[in-house]
Amino acid sequence: MRILVADTSSSVCAVGIFENNKIISENSLDDGKTHSENFMPLVEKTLKDVDLRLDDIDYIAVSVGPGSFTGIRIGIASCKAMAEVKKIKLIPIVSLESLAANEINKSKIICSLIDARNNQVYCGIFDNDINKKESFIADDILVALESIKKYDDIIFVGDGTLMHKEIISQNLKGKKIKFSENNKQKAESLGIIAGKKIEKGEICLPDELIPLYLRKSQAERMKNEKN
Numbered sequence: 001m002r003i004l005v006a007d008t009s010s011s012v013c014a015v016g017i018f019e020n021n022k023i024i025s026e027n028s029l030d031d032g033k034t035h036s037e038n039f040m041p042l043v044e045k046t047l048k049d050v051d052l053r054l055d056d057i058d059y060i061a062v063s064v065g066p067g068s069f070t071g072i073r074i075g076i077a078s079c080k081a082m083a084e085v086k087k088i089k090l091i092p093i094v095s096l097e098s099l100a101a102n103e104i105n106k107s108k109i110i111c112s113l114i115d116a117r118n119n120q121v122y123c124g125i126f127d128n129d130i131n132k133k134e135s136f137i138a139d140d141i142l143v144a145l146e147s148i149k150k151y152d153d154i155i156f157v158g159d160g161t162l163m164h165k166e167i168i169s170q171n172l173k174g175k176k177i178k179f180s181e182n183n184k185q186k187a188e189s190l191g192i193i194a195g196k197k198i199e200k201g202e203i204c205l206p207d208e209l210i211p212l213y214l215r216k217s218q219a220e221r222m223k224n225e226k227n
Helices: 035-048 069-086 095-103 141-148 159-163 165-171 187-200 218-226
Strands: 002-007 013-019 022-029 059-065 089-094 109-115 120-127 137-140 154-157 177-179
Touching: 002 035, 002 069, 002 089, 002 187, 013 035, 013 187, 022 035, 022 187, 035 069, 059 069, 059 095, 059 187, 069 089, 089 095, 089 187, 095 109, 095 120, 095 154, 095 187, 109 141, 109 159, 120 141, 120 159, 137 141, 141 165, 159 165, 165 177
Parallel strands: 002 059, 059 089, 109 154, 154 177
Antiparallel strands: 002 013, 013 022, 109 120, 120 137
16 A cells, blocks of 8 residues: 655645555655745656655545645645545645654653744644544644643643743643644654554545635735734
């Protein structure tokens, strides 16, 4: 079984191929260019590196968000197109889950934090096997931390962790906490989550794949405020 994994939800454009639960090829770019320019060439390179074609792929796993609205749309649209042409089923990956997989089995609780600007974060709270403990949060960092306070032995991961490290430390005094050094999306972690979702039957057809934004875009919020 081969899975093509892809993430365009952040500044990193990450692509990889898993074969029988092992990553056999991966490439990523974080050079400031748009994902619209990088994504398909990266897919082609990742396949070519192991002498494979899209016809050899059984599933495509793609991040559906939350994260960059533009990046998410590019990744979903591209993967849906590939899946439709080649009749490949899709696996929706939540970016908070794949970030948590960067630190699987490192602490009792894994907290993924994605920076959403203006002290806002997207937050996911998981056990050490990436089972969700709470509903996903899109709110102020202090509100997110209120949901985390009940837990102990926590590792924080994601760019929201880097942005709010001091606030986290101040508000969780007395708790056993750690901060990840692997705060970017990784193809290997996407593959870990994809494997779990296949086991659970969490796969979909191209027309069923939808983004997970958790909140409205800045343009939509500004429009609502104006109205």
